[in-house]
Amino acid sequence: MTTPLKRAPRKSRPDRKAWTFLAPFLAVYLFAMILPIFYAIYQSMLKVERSGPLGLGEPKVVFAGFENYSVALQQTTFIESFGRVLLFGIVQVPVMLLLALTLALLLDQVSNRWAGLMRATYFLPYGIPGVIATILWGFLYVPGVSPINDVLGDMGFQPDFLGYDNVLWSIANIVIWEFAGYNMLIIVAQLKSIPQELYEAAKIDGAGPWQTAFRIKIPLVRPALVLTCVFSIIGTMQLFAEPLVLRKIAPAVTNDFTPNLSAYFDAFANANVYMAAAKSVILAVVAMVLSFGFLSLVNRKQRSER
Amino acid sequence: MSATTTTTSTTGEQTTPPAKPVRTAKGPRALRPGRIVLVAVLTVAALYFLLPVYWLVIAATKSNASLYSSFGLWFDAPQLLHNLGKVFSYDNHVYLQWALNSLLYAGVGAVLATLLSAAAGFALAKYRFAGREAVFKFVLAGVLLPSTALALPLYLMFSKLGLTNTYWAVLIPSVVSPFGVYLCRIYAESAVPDTVLEAARVDGAREERIFFTLVLRMMTPALVTVFLFQFVHIWNNYFLPLVMLSDDRKYPITLGLVTWKEASDRVPELTQYTIGGAFVSVIPLAIAMLVLQRYWRTGLTEGSVKE
DSSP, X not given: OOOSOTTOTTTSOGGGGHHHHHHHHHHHHIIIIIHHHHHHHHHTTEEEXXXXXXXXXXXXXXXXXXXXXXXXXXOHHHHHHXXXXXXXXXXXXXXXXXXXXXHHHHHTTXXXXXXXXXXXXXXXXXXXXXXXXXXXXXXXXXXXXXXXXXXXXXXXXXXXXXXXXXXHHHHHHHHHHHHHHHHHHHHHHHHHTSOHHHHHHHHHTTOOHHHIIIIIIHHHTHHHHHHHHHHHHHHHHTOOHHHHHHTTXXXXXXXXXXXXXXXXXXXXXXXXXXXXXXXXXXXXXXXHHHXXXXXXXXXXXXXXXX | OOOOOGGGGOSSSOOOOOSSOOOOOOHHXXXXXXXXXXXXXXHHHHHHHHHHHHHHHHHTTSOHHHHHHSOTTSOSSOOHHHHHHHHHHHHHHHHHHHHHHHHHHHHHHHHHHHHHHHHHHHHHHHOOOTXXXXXXXXXXXXXXXXXXXXXXXXXXXXXXXXXXXXXXXXHHHHTOOHHHHHHHHHHHHHHSOHHHHHHHHHTTOOXXXXXXXXXXXXXXXXXXXXXXXXXXXXXXXXXXXXXXXXOGGGOOHXXXXXXXXXXXXXXXXXXXXXXXXXXXXXXXXXXXXHHTHHHHHXXXXXXXXXX
16 A cells, blocks of 8 residues: 555544554454354254165265254253253352452562462363363372372271262362362452552541451452353353263263263264254353353342342 | 551461561460471362372373383382474474464454453443444353353354365454453443543544553553463363364364374374473463463452452
């Protein structure tokens, strides 16, 4: 582009350039995030139909409407998988956030040098990929290798971390281990943004550390808690890598253990991509509804409090 | 920055963390029971978070046999270098290939994601145009999209386009970071003054030049954060490469190690190689986490303060 009038910057509206800067991002965003959704919705409305006697004829892809959805929603194991991740989330998310909040508040009481080291230690697991974390914890769960089992065995306990009743909570432990430090850091960031004057005012009013924590810090880190809670809900619904890796050593983890696993095995083990697409769409919708629902619940509560 | 206040005179455990650490008199405080409980809780938490990593360090030095026969939390005839040599040479140096792939996916993906986010965030922060808020909301919706639920639809689409089992299949989705755009917008709003942009325009600089020479530099702290987050996000990703790639020479480390782990039923020494491979991939990242800690903090503050 050559402009003959070089010294007329006012005339060339700079605001129009906004789209030039936005275009590269928007192009990939549309292609790799938005388009797949519509493609999945389209695929979820197809099915393979076999004609001829015994269904041995030429397979043909035909329009199926909402048939895949109704079949998926009638699969007991698929519905149960939602129940399982929901139960998982109801326990795991509060435990993790409580741990994150407690650690953040406690770190606020120690000298900076210690706090920095501790913070980094708690945050470290976030840098370890979920599947590698699962491989590591898997070794710590398996009798024979696990030092935890050795120590508990010496004390007379025989824990079965991978049994039917426990495996869900063993996975919860892995997820807490991975993300508690990350969530703690978000809360710490919010704590740091609280103006110092508030603390001084509280001290003049005679507030102790407990009162300061409950009356000032926790209410003020609420936005961070809401944020971490939403991300945790979305993450819980998508639970996938941890159970998939544990499947090898824990027979309790079935192919329908979580909704995501169920969709994955439909696509790659049962070669039914149309059903897999329908299940992905259902999962995405449920995750969105839950996170938006939680957000509006929080907002309504906030409004009524004012 | 708050000027250091009168926290020195605290009688309780009220040492709020100001910019400078205020060293208070240690004597009476060190012995308070509350203080001991505090330190104990923090230490127990640290042990919990370090346990698997500590186990990994010990296990990486053991032979396959002593992995099962010796106590997991202490050394037994260490042979770390021998083990690592085996990890790297096994199956025609496939581990090295995986490591390079991981670096390629995460490195290139994160650089491109950062640049795209910076440009988009800057545009949303500093230009006035019709549809600006609509675009921003549209991008924000992407933050709430469940990314693993998207991997399967992406696979269906990419297989139609013939893109599966290529490097592109993992790279293209990796350069999108709606959260990065959000963070860059918020940061640019406060860190890029309009007066500087105006001055550069008066001097005749074109918008592209202003962006690449001035704006990017002013946004550096936010860009480092976006880069780190995206790097870790891609590095940790498992579902996307799992569905996209079938050729094990294109695998990232995560996928490769799981393959080894699953094959260890048939090839017992792969158990030790899985542990060695995990050790090699975890240690550099752990060091990076510790060193780059302050960048994570600044970025998250930027992200959550505006909530």
